[in-house]
Amino acid sequence: MARRVGEVVESTSTSFVAQCYQLEGAPALGGLVRTDSPDIYGVVGRVTTEPLDSARPVLARGEDAGSEEDVIRDNPQLARLLTSRFEVFIAGHVEDGVTHQYLPPRPPRVHSFVYACSPEETSLFTSRLDLLRLLLNSGASHADEIVGAFIRQAAPSHDQPDDFLAHVCRTLAVELAADVARLNSILRRIAP
Amino acid sequence: MTQSHETNGANRGQTAPEQGQPLGMVIEGSVSNGVEVRLDPGVSVEQVKVGTFVTLQGTNSRFFGVVTDVGLGSTDPRLKYTPLPVDDPFVVQALQGTVAFGTVSVLPQLTMPDVLGDEQRPAAAKSIPAHFSRAFTASQKDVETVFGSEEDGNFWIGSPLDMETKLCLDLGELVKRSIGVFGKSGTGKTFLTRLLLAGIIQGGQASSLIFDMHSEYGWQGQDTDKGVTVKGLKQLFGAKVSTFTLDEEHSRRRGVSTDETVKLGFNHIEPEDVELLRQSLNLSEVAASAAYNLREKFGEESWLKEFLDAGRGGSLLELADELQVNAGALRALYNRMVRFTRHGFMVEHSRVDTAAQMIEHLERGQHVVLEFGRYGDDEAAYILVSNLLTRRIHRKYVEAKESAMGGAGKEPRPLVIVIEEAHKFLNSSVASQTIFGIIARELRKYNVTLMVIDQRPSGIDPEVLSQVGTRFSCLLDNERDIDAVLSGTSGSRALRSVLSRLEAKQQALVFGHALPLPVVVRIRDYGPKFYETIQGGGDSEAEKKRKVDELFGG
Numbered sequence: 001m002a003r004r005v006g007e008v009v010e011s012t013s014t015s016f017v018a019q020c021y022q023l024e025g026a027p028a029l030g031g032l033v034r035t036d037s038p039d040i041y042g043v044v045g046r047v048t049t050e051p052l053d054s055a056r057p058v059l060a061r062g063e064d065a066g067s068e069e070d071v072i073r074d075n076p077q078l079a080r081l082l083t084s085r086f087e088v089f090i091a092g093h094v095e096d097g098v099t100h101q102y103l104p105p106r107p108p109r110v111h112s113f114v115y116a117c118s119p120e121e122t123s124l125f126t127s128r129l130d131l132l133r134l135l136l137n138s139g140a141s142h143a144d145e146i147v148g149a150f151i152r153q154a155a156p157s158h159d160q161p162d163d164f165l166a167h168v169c170r171t172l173a174v175e176l177a178a179d180v181a182r183l184n185s186i187l188r189r190i191a192p
Numbered sequence: 193m194t195q196s197h198e199t200n201g202a203n204r205g206q207t208a209p210e211q212g213q214p215l216g217m218v219i220e221g222s223v224s225n226g227v228e229v230r231l232d233p234g235v236s237v238e239q240v241k242v243g244t245f246v247t248l249q250g251t252n253s254r255f256f257g258v259v260t261d262v263g264l265g266s267t268d269p270r271l272k273y274t275p276l277p278v279d280d281p282f283v284v285q286a287l288q289g290t291v292a293f294g295t296v297s298v299l300p301q302l303t304m305p306d307v308l309g310d311e312q313r314p315a316a317a318k319s320i321p322a323h324f325s326r327a328f329t330a331s332q333k334d335v336e337t338v339f340g341s342e343e344d345g346n347f348w349i350g351s352p353l354d355m356e357t358k359l360c361l362d363l364g365e366l367v368k369r370s371i372g373v374f375g376k377s378g379t380g381k382t383f384l385t386r387l388l389l390a391g392i393i394q395g396g397q398a399s400s401l402i403f404d405m406h407s408e409y410g411w412q413g414q415d416t417d418k419g420v421t422v423k424g425l426k427q428l429f430g431a432k433v434s435t436f437t438l439d440e441e442h443s444r445r446r447g448v449s450t451d452e453t454v455k456l457g458f459n460h461i462e463p464e465d466v467e468l469l470r471q472s473l474n475l476s477e478v479a480a481s482a483a484y485n486l487r488e489k490f491g492e493e494s495w496l497k498e499f500l501d502a503g504r505g506g507s508l509l510e511l512a513d514e515l516q517v518n519a520g521a522l523r524a525l526y527n528r529m530v531r532f533t534r535h536g537f538m539v540e541h542s543r544v545d546t547a548a549q550m551i552e553h554l555e556r557g558q559h560v561v562l563e564f565g566r567y568g569d570d571e572a573a574y575i576l577v578s579n580l581l582t583r584r585i586h587r588k589y590v591e592a593k594e595s596a597m598g599g600a601g602k603e604p605r606p607l608v609i610v611i612e613e614a615h616k617f618l619n620s621s622v623a624s625q626t627i628f629g630i631i632a633r634e635l636r637k638y639n640v641t642l643m644v645i646d647q648r649p650s651g652i653d654p655e656v657l658s659q660v661g662t663r664f665s666c667l668l669d670n671e672r673d674i675d676a677v678l679s680g681t682s683g684s685r686a687l688r689s690v691l692s693r694l695e696a697k698q699q700a701l702v703f704g705h706a707l708p709l710p711v712v713v714r715i716r717d718y719g720p721k722f723y724e725t726i727q728g729g730g731d732s733e734a735e736k737k738r739k740v741d742e743l744f745g746g
Binding site for chain 1: 267268271274276277280282283286287290291
C-alpha cells in the first residue's frame with residue numbers, strides 16, 4: 001500500500017512542492033511519488049527543511065548538549081517551528097486508466113495528497129523510460145543527480161535489475177547521443 | 193518488462209523467413225555511392241567483412257548488394273577526445289552500439305524478385321532502399337537466386353567469401369562472350385582454367401580447343417605447391433577429349449598417349465604468320481613484308497618451299513633483285529625461316545590438314561587439347577601454330593555459320609579457344625593482324641569465343657580487352673595490370689581495393705557478362721572430390737539431347 005508522505009502546497013505545470021507531515025519525513029532524492037485524483041507521477045528532485053517563518057532563522061542550540069538527540073529533546077518546540085518540503089518534477093500521469101510519461105494537462109491541485117510509490121508501482125511505471133527525457137530536461141541544475149538517484153532506487157523494484165539497468169543505459173545513450181561526457185557521468189552514478 | 197526498441201524501424205518491412213542474420217539499418221546513401229548501414233548494437237563490426245553479400249529490405253523491394261567498406265562511427269564528435277572508463281564493462285556495454293557504433297557501406301547492385309526462386313530474375317538496382325530499411329546478411333537462398341543454383345544446371349565454381357554457399361556460374365552465358373583469366377604467376381590461373389574447362393566439357397555448352405603451352409591440361413598437370421600431379425581433362429573425360437601433340441617424343445617420354453600427332457607443312461604457312469612472328473623472330477618490317485612479295489611470285493601453296501630452295505641454291509640475290517626487295521632483308525627472312533622450319537613438327541609438304549582433323553573432332557562435340565611438348569617454351573612456335581590452326585578453324589566456322597544463316601546447314605557448335613600468354617597474340621602491335629584479335633572483336637557472331645589466360649593483362653590491346661565479357665582475376669599487384677583488368681568496369685574503384693586484397697591462392701574476383709555482380713570467389717579444390725563429382729555425373733541433359741540429335745539427325 002502506498003504511504004502518504006505529504007500534501008501539495010505549490011504547483012506548476014512541470015513540478016510541484018509538497019509539505020511533509022513529519023519533519024525530515026520527505027521521500028529520498030530520486031524517489032517516485034504520486035498524487036491522487038488526478039494521478040500524477042513525479043520524481044523527488046529537491047528536499048528542503050527550513051523555518052516556517054522565514055523571519056525567524058534557526059539558531060544553533062547544541063553547544064552544551066551531550067548528543068544531537070539531546071538537542072531535539074531539550075527543545076520540543078523545534079518540530080513546530082521547522083518544516084520539510086520537497087520539490088517533485090512531474091514525470092507522467094494517468095488518464096482514463098492509461099499511463100502516459102509526459103506532462104499532464106493540468107498540474108496537481110494544491111492540497112492533493114502525495115504518496116510514496118510502492119516497489120510494485122515503481123516497477124510498473126518504469127517499464128517505460130520516456131520520463132528520463134523529462135528529467136534530463138527538467139531544468140534542475142542537478143538533473144543528472146536526480147536521474148542517477150531515481151535509477152538507483154527504481155532498479156531493485158524490478159525482477160531483473162540488470163536487464164532494467166541495461167535498458168536504462170541504452171535509453172540514456174540514445175537521449176544523450178550528442179553529449180558523451182554527460183552520459184558517462186550519469187552512467188558512473190548508476191553503475192552497480 | 194517490455195522493452196521498447198530504441199532502434200526505430202526495427203520492425204519495418206516484412207521479414208522473410210529466408211533472410212539471413214539481421215545486421216542493422218540504412219541511415220543514409222545515394223545510388224552512386226551506395227548506402228550506409230548502421231549496425232545493430234548486438235552486431236560486432238568485426239563480424240562483417242568487405243565483400244560480404246547483404247540484402248536490404250526496403251518498403252517495396254528487396255535489394256541485393258555487397259559490402260564495400262566497414263567503418264566506425266559515433267553520434268558525438270567529441271567522443272574521441274572524451275576520456276572514458278573503457279575498462280568498465282558497464283560503461284562500454286552502454287556505449288557500444290548506441291553512441292559508438294559500427295557502420296558498413298553497401299553498394300546495392302540488384303533488386304530481388306518479390307518471391308525468391310520465382311521465374312522473375314534479379315534486375316539491376318536503379319534506386320536505393322529508404323531510410324531505416326533493415327539490412328541482413330544474404331542467405332544461401334539469396335545467393336542462389338542471384339547466381340543460380342547447381343540444380344538449375346549451373347556450374348559450382350567455389351564459394352563467396354565467408355560463406356559456405358555454393359556459388360554457381362551460368363556456363364552457357366559464360367561461353368557466349370570471350371573470357372579472361374588473369375593473375376600473376378602462381379596464383380592458380382591454370383587450376384581455375386582447368387576447372388572452368390571441366391565445367392564446360394561436363395555441361396556441354398561448347399566445344400573447346402586448348403593450345404596447351406606447357407602440357408598441363410591434357411593428361412595430367414602439376415601442383416607445384418603440393419608437389420603432386422593432378423588429373424588432366426583427358427583422364428577425367430576420356431573419349432570426350434582428344435589430345436593432339438606437336439612433340440610425340442615428349443609425350444612418349446612422359447608416358448602419355450596422345451590421339452594425334454600434328455605435322456604442319458610449309459604450304460600451310462602464310463605471309464600473315466610471318467608478319468605476326470616479326471617480334472619473336474626479330475625481323476624488320478621490310479623483311480616480313482617480303483613474304484607477301486614471295487607469295488605473289490610463287491603462289492599460296494609453295495612460296496615458302498620455293499623461297500627456302502632458292503636460299504639453299506644460293507640464288508637469294510637474284511630473287512631479291514627480281515622482287516625488288518632489299519637483299520639484306522630477304523637474307524634475314526631466309527635465315528629466320530630456315531631455323532624455324534627445322535622444328536620437328538614442320539614438314540615440307542603435309543597433305544593432312546590438321547585443322548580439318550580438329551574441326552572433325554570439335555564437330556563431334558569433342559574437346560581438343562593441343563600439347564606443345566618442348567616447343568611450348570618456343571614462343572615463335574606457339575604463336576605460329578596456334579595462329580595458323582585457329583585461322584583455318586575460324587574460316588571453317590565462318591563458312592558453316594554463313595551457310596546456316598542461309599538455311600543450308602546446321603549451326604556450328606559454339607567453340608571456346610583457350611590461349612595462354614595471350615599478350616603475345618593480342619598486344620597492340622599485332623592484335624589487328626592475328627586471328628585472335630579478330631575473334632575477340634567480332635565476338636560471338638560466328639560462335640567462336642576466346643578464353644585468354646595471361647599474367648600481364650596490360651600487354652593486351654585495350655580494344656581486345658574491352659571485348660572480354662567475363663573476367664576472372666586472381667591476385668595482381670602491378671598497377672598497370674590492375675588498371676587493364678578493371679578497365680571499362682563500373683565501380684572499378686571499389687573493385688580495385690578488393691583486387692589488391694585477394695589472397696595469393698585460390699581466390700579470384702569474377703565480374704562481367706556471366707555474372708549479375710562482381711564477386712570474390714574462393715575457388716573450389718581441384719582434387720579427388722572434384723574428380724568424383726565429374727566422373728560420377730555423366731552427361732548433362734543438354735549433352736544427352738545433343739548426342740541423341742546427332743545420332744538420329746534431329
